[in-house]
Amino acid sequence: MRKKPRDAKQKAAPERDPPVGKGRKIREAALWMMTAVAVALSVWALTRRHPPSPVDRTDSHEAQYISRLSEDPSDYATRLQLANYYYDVGKPHLAIPEYRKVLDAHPDNPNIRTDLGTCFKRIGALEQARAEYKRVLKAHPEHQQATFNLAVVSLMLEEYDRAAELWERVAARMPGSATAEQALKHAAEARRLKAQSEGGNDAKPKPKPEKKPEESTE
16 A cells, blocks of 8 residues: 655755854954945045154154263264254254254364354354354365355345355356356346346336245255
8 A cells, every 4th residue: 555645844844044054144244344345445545645754753762862971961873863853854953952062072073063053044044054154164274055046045135245255156166066066056046136126117127036045955
């Protein structure tokens, strides 16, 4: 005798948990991954748009110099490094006292005194800048950087003849060089300004110089 077929409900295997839960987990994982990628891209974009500045990266050098000087205030090599650091990052008001301390120990160094003069010029202390440059040139008449920079200060003080003379001196020492060409242009401009100042209000106005002379770094 044939057995009766089992009821369909009895024959069907019990169903497993519907795949809805698994699909939800996949979607959640994908969403988490997309969020993580989006955050990573945002961070990357911000660092690309606002990279650390060179000054921020070199602040550690300043801390190192200060730490060394706290241990040995007579370490003038480190003090000069600190002064040069302030000079390079555009903090002449901080460089000035450091240069002065180095010059107290080494008063005859013309390059350090010239840099001190340039710091004074950058903060607008033109008379002090001139005094430092003149002191350099008294001991070292051939110092090109001090000569050039004294010409710049002389022009700023409206001493046009003096500025022209100094720039012509620079050019005569370096004939044919780019520095000589630049110095001669500045000298001609200084003489033009002198003539214009003497011509009074009736003098025909001339075009202003394209760029203000900068101190020499050579």
